[in-house]
Amino acid sequence: GDSVTQMEGPVTLSEEAFLTINCTYTATGYPSLFWYVQYPGEGLQLLLKATKADDKGSNKGFEATYRKETTSFHLEKGSVQVSDSAVYFCALISGGSNYKLTFGKGTLLTVNP
């Protein structure tokens, strides 16, 4: 079945540091890939997505590139802010479904001033 593996947290960084959160996946066919973010006390919200190989999703300074050859979708940001502190989830949809997301375990990011 489908699965998503992302780096275990927690990750603690200083403000303006570079962020990478690794994500790899296993899926049948050609999945769409997503990063969702969950701020404290809130539900999940979509951060960015990519629907085919070599696509780059970007939003709020975050980027991720869909790498089919390495089955990866790593999240990066060049300069993190305190307000980026949250849990980040890598996820995929495959098999023609547009509603059943398979999530990674989540990575807690804490950014200190």
Place this chain on the structure above:
Amino acid sequence: KAGVTQTPRYLIKTRGQQVTLSCSPISGHRSVSWYQQTPGQGLQFLFEYFSETQRNKGNFPGRFSGRQFSNSRSEMNVSTLELGDSALYLCASNRPAGTGELFFGEGSRLTVL
């Protein structure tokens, strides 16, 4: 535009009781899906409804059930509660012909004592 609304936000039950959670999707969204979030298992898909029909169900026991009404509002029910059912239950709606972007509510946090 109002987001996905879930009620109640917090509730405490005892083992053996049952609980009903409610979800109102974004206006115009006809698909509603439910996820369970726990520290150990992460985010797991429960089921999805479209036009009052359950289209898919995750790997949960029959104690977990749901339904959708003609106005797209959805409810999920858990009977004979167990300690392990303590979790954050997230509802998400999906716009018509969506590309996998789910819009999540803030969740209902269930504690089973």
